[in-house]
Amino acid sequence: MSFLSGFIAIIGPPNSGKSTLLNRLLGRKIAITSPKPQTTRNRILGIYNGDGFQMVFMDTPGIHPTRSLLHKSMVRSAKASLEEVDIILLVVGLEEVTHRDELKSIVRLVKKTPKPAVLAINKVDLIRKENLLPMIESYSKLNCFDCIIPLSALYGDGVEVLGEELKKRLSTGPQFFPPDMVTDKPEDFLIAEIIREKIYYATREELPYASAVVVENLEEDKKRDLLIVRAVICVEKASQKGIIIGKQGTLIKKIGRDARVEIEKMFSVKVYLELFVKVERNWSSDARSLRKLGY
Numbered sequence: 001m002s003f004l005s006g007f008i009a010i011i012g013p014p015n016s017g018k019s020t021l022l023n024r025l026l027g028r029k030i031a032i033t034s035p036k037p038q039t040t041r042n043r044i045l046g047i048y049n050g051d052g053f054q055m056v057f058m059d060t061p062g063i064h065p066t067r068s069l070l071h072k073s074m075v076r077s078a079k080a081s082l083e084e085v086d087i088i089l090l091v092v093g094l095e096e097v098t099h100r101d102e103l104k105s106i107v108r109l110v111k112k113t114p115k116p117a118v119l120a121i122n123k124v125d126l127i128r129k130e131n132l133l134p135m136i137e138s139y140s141k142l143n144c145f146d147c148i149i150p151l152s153a154l155y156g157d158g159v160e161v162l163g164e165e166l167k168k169r170l171s172t173g174p175q176f177f178p179p180d181m182v183t184d185k186p187e188d189f190l191i192a193e194i195i196r197e198k199i200y201y202a203t204r205e206e207l208p209y210a211s212a213v214v215v216e217n218l219e220e221d222k223k224r225d226l227l228i229v230r231a232v233i234c235v236e237k238a239s240q241k242g243i244i245i246g247k248q249g250t251l252i253k254k255i256g257r258d259a260r261v262e263i264e265k266m267f268s269v270k271v272y273l274e275l276f277v278k279v280e281r282n283w284s285s286d287a288r289s290l291r292k293l294g295y
């Protein structure tokens, strides 16, 4: 039998559980997640290798109406992903309703492409069965999806069914990536993202959105079997720097500790993590700063 493969874009509104679903499909965490919308800022490939097939998932930032330069670039990259893939996987949460403008515009985008589109209604662990059926019905009335699958990315129910449905839609094609490759992103990106995730959990209000993380140095100390990481957290104002550092450095210590534990787990190595905070004035609305920070 010939080898099957395909690129699959995971798109949807912010916070619907796209990155959680990617991690669940792969069986390991490569994309950060958080209860706050606009967590994912870059497209991330996640590669799944099965017996005789390869699925290349593309996690994308949530699509939403926006004005800020950073968010515009995020939404642009999510929309562009539709052009580059073979299959579309739209992920919606329970808060989405078919008549809301935001969702309507995403559905319009999906309808415009002739590619197979699968809808995942996520977070069904939070809803009663009798409320789910009308929801599925209203989505199927849109005449947009090849199939609709209710699931829970967080707990795993329905995810295997989704995997099977996606597999059915692969075509004969090459193995795009070597079988031991899980993502297209380099180590320093994954580490910066883990630190950013900890900031999303540790801070409130505008702080997560005003923060960007860059790994400036990554060094392996083979003798001590240690990975030495030096990373900078960029914020937009001096007052935000104070908040992130916290009283006597308590907050930055917590962010550093939580990140270190997870980096150690991800790479199975002891980590020494040095964190610095820098003010990069209004980076999220400055094209040059955005480029420098990888957006």
Ligand SMILES: Nc1nc2c(ncn2[C@@H]2O[C@H](COP(=O)(O)OP(=O)(O)OP(=O)(O)O)[C@@H](O)[C@H]2O)c(=O)[nH]1
Pocket (backbone or CB within 6 Å): 012, 013, 014, 015, 016, 017, 018, 019, 020, 021, 032, 033, 034, 035, 036, 037, 038, 039, 040, 041, 060, 061, 062, 063, 122, 123, 124, 125, 126, 151, 152, 153, 154, 155
């Ligand atoms: N109860 C429940 N929560 C979920 C499920 N899937 C995701 N979540 C939660 O929903 C929140 C958002 O998840 P993410 O995976 O970050 O969502 P996203 O769509 O990638 O969000 P953006 O990157 O901001 O667009 C997190 O708090 C997840 O834990 C689910 O199946 N059930």
Ligand SMILES: [Mg+2]
Pocket (backbone or CB within 6 Å): 018, 019, 020, 032, 033, 039, 040, 060, 061, 062
């Ligand atoms: Mg995400």
